[in-house]
Amino acid sequence: MPEGPEIRRAADQLARAVVGKVLENVWFAFPELALQAAGLVGRRVLAIEPHGKALLTHFEGGQSLYSHNQLYGVWKVTRAGDRPQTTRSLRVALETRSKGILLYSASDIELWPTQRLSEHPFLAKLGPDVLDARLQPMQVAERLLGSRFRGRALSALLLDQSFLAGMGNYLRSEVLFEAVVAPDLRPRDLSTEQIEALADALLAVPRRSYATRGVARRRGARLRPDLQVDHGERFRFRVFDRAGEPCEACGSLLERSDAGGRRLYWCPRCQAC
Numbered sequence: 001m002p003e004g005p006e007i008r009r010a011a012d013q014l015a016r017a018v019v020g021k022v023l024e025n026v027w028f029a030f031p032e033l034a035l036q037a038a039g040l041v042g043r044r045v046l047a048i049e050p051h052g053k054a055l056l057t058h059f060e061g062g063q064s065l066y067s068h069n070q071l072y073g074v075w076k077v078t079r080a081g082d083r084p085q086t087t088r089s090l091r092v093a094l095e096t097r098s099k100g101i102l103l104y105s106a107s108d109i110e111l112w113p114t115q116r117l118s119e120h121p122f123l124a125k126l127g128p129d130v131l132d133a134r135l136q137p138m139q140v141a142e143r144l145l146g147s148r149f150r151g152r153a154l155s156a157l158l159l160d161q162s163f164l165a166g167m168g169n170y171l172r173s174e175v176l177f178e179a180v181v182a183p184d185l186r187p188r189d190l191s192t193e194q195i196e197a198l199a200d201a202l203l204a205v206p207r208r209s210y211a212t213r214g215v216a217r218r219r220g221a222r223l224r225p226d227l228q229v230d231h232g233e234r235f236r237f238r239v240f241d242r243a244g245e246p247c248e249a250c251g252s253l254l255e256r257s258d259a260g261g262r263r264l265y266w267c268p269r270c271q272a273c
C-alpha cells in the first residue's frame, strides 16, 4: 500500500503532464459522469492534489474529480491520444493538446463542486494531510491531546487516517523512533517534551521522505541496495525492516512486532516505556 509521500510523488507526475493546460478531450466510462464530460472540454486543469489516499483533480469552472484507487486503480501519463496496451479497463481520460492522464480499473470516481468537497463522505472523515504544507507541529500536538485521540495507543493512532491522513506503516515505525517514544504508549501518557517531539516527527519524517524523493540518508552515507520500498524507490529506514540490526543510537538490537496486523519496528532500549 503506498503511503503519503509515494502518493504525492505520483500526483506530482500527473500534475506535470496536465496542470495549467486546457482539456481537449475528456472521457469517462461511467454513464453518470459521461454526461458531464463535454462540459469540461475547453477548461484548464488547475491542480492535482492527494488527500490521504484520494486524489483530487480541480478544473476551471468550479468542478473537481474525486478518485480513490483502492487496491486496483492506477493512473498513467501518456501522449494525447495514446492508449497503452493493457488488460485493465479505462475509466477516465483527461487529455490536453500534448499529454493525457488515464485512470484504469478504479471504481470510486465522482465529480463534485470544488466548494463542497469538504462534505464528501470519505474526505470528511480524514484528518489533515501530513504533507499539507500549511499544517504546523502545534496543530498536530493539539490533535494528539484532544479528547478523541489522547487515549489511543500510538501504534494504532498513527495508522488511523482520521487522525492524520497520509501516514502509513513504514512512516509509523520511523516517526516513533525519531520521537523516541514507545509504540504502546498513549498521547496522554507522554510528557510535554515527548508530545512536542512526536508532533515534530509526525510532520518531519513524511516531509523528508517526500522531499528527498525517497532517498533519505546522511551526507556521504552509502545506500544499502536492499533498502527498498515499493516501485524501486529508495528510502533510508532507520528501524523499519531492520529487526536484529543494531540501533544507530544505542547499539541494542532492533525488534519487530505485529501491531494491528502490520509490521512495527522499534528499539527496545531507546523506546522503552
Ligand SMILES: [Zn+2]
Residues within 6 Å of the ligand: 247, 248, 249, 250, 251, 252, 267, 268, 269, 270, 271
Ligand atoms: Zn536504541
